[in-house]
Amino acid sequence: MKKLFIPILFLFVLIVSACGNNETENEENTTKTEVESETFTYQSETGPVEVPKDPQRIIALTNGPNVLALDANIVGIDEWTNMNPLFEERLGGVEIVTEDNLEKIIELEPDLIIAGSYMKNIDKLNEIAPTVVYTWGKLDYLTQQIEIGKLLNKEKEAIEWVNDFKERAESTGEAIRAKIGEDATVSVIESGDKEFYVFGNNYARGTEILYQAMNLKMPNKVQELALESGIYTFSSEMLPEFAGDYVILSKNPDVDNSFMDTELWKNIPAVKDNHIYEINTKASTYSDPITLDYLLEIFEESFLSN
Structure with a gap:
């Protein structure tokens, strides 16, 4: 009886051990699958x-x-x-x-x-x-x-916003061009400490909206000097040369903006015609959905409500 009992006991131990190993392996595989599913x-x-x-x-x-x-x-x-x-x-x-x-x-x-x-x-x-x-x-x-x-x-949410934004911006652009004329030019100019900046079509400040989404025109001089580089720096004396029929003035509240009181500025046709629309530089330096929606609303109101 003793000789028979020992093999049976040994077989039982092997079975229990194998079950334990399988449970451990299953737990490890489950944990691994959970980790993989979270990434x-x-x-x-x-x-x-x-x-x-x-x-x-x-x-x-x-x-x-x-x-x-x-x-x-x-x-x-x-x-x-x-x-x-x-x-x-x-x-x-x-x-x-x-x-x-x-x-x-x-x-x-x-x-x-x-x-x-x-x-x-x-x-x-x-x-x-x-x-x-x-x-x-x-x-x-x-x-x-x-x-x-x-x-x-969140690709679905991103694509939904892009499609909606393009539709809204293109529609607003059509309305603006119908009002100001297909050949009217728009400049985006920013005030600095001692200089000014004019922008191409992809340097924030709403340039993507105005030139890409709305298909508005920039003055020839802006196209020549700022389109490829994205930005061009110039002195105050050159303001009349870069001002289009309409000017989006990216106004920096932290710099000296006394140029707006000069005769040079006041005699620019866009200023005389009240075609200067201000945006806050600090709130306009990105091209994300929050900023774009904010600027699109400003542009729509500025161009179409007057």
Whole structure:
């Protein structure tokens, strides 16, 4: 009986052990599947990056406004976005960080970092959390929003906004051209400390709306000097040369704007005709959905309500 009992007992132990191993393997596989289901592979400009499907602690060193437009949760933001009055209410309690603030970034425990390709410490940021980089200007302003939508697993929402915005902007542009004439020119000029800037068709300040979406015309001199570079710097004496039939004045409240009291400015035809429409520089330096919707409303009211 003893000889028979020992093999049976040994067989029982083997069966129990095998069951335990199977349960452990099943648990590991289940855990692995759960982890995999919580992430996906985003095809970034630098290659595939495994990112969370529903990031809860995003640090946006760049493209912060695009992220805010999709109602994603940001815990760290760059200082320029933080200073923009359009985003003030949305950024309450959010920390200001740079790519050099590695200790602070670690403390914020991000699950996703968005950075510019020109920034330092990209490798170190990748060690903290999955890091996706974008090169400024590589994508047009609408495609950029769709890419942020893909990254945040909100591509559908991004595409819906793009389609709606294009429809609204094109319709408004048609109404504006019908009112001011197909050949009327529009300049976007910004005041600086000691100089002025005029912009091409892709340098924020509403230029994408006016020139791309609405198909309004810029003066020949602006096209010659600012279209390719995006921006051209000039002195106050040249203001009449860059002013179109209509001028969008990106007015910086922090600089000396006494030029508006000079005879040079007052004698510009667009000024005499009351065709100067002001926007706040601080609220106009991005091309994200929040800024674009804000500026589109201003342009619609300025051109069509007079």
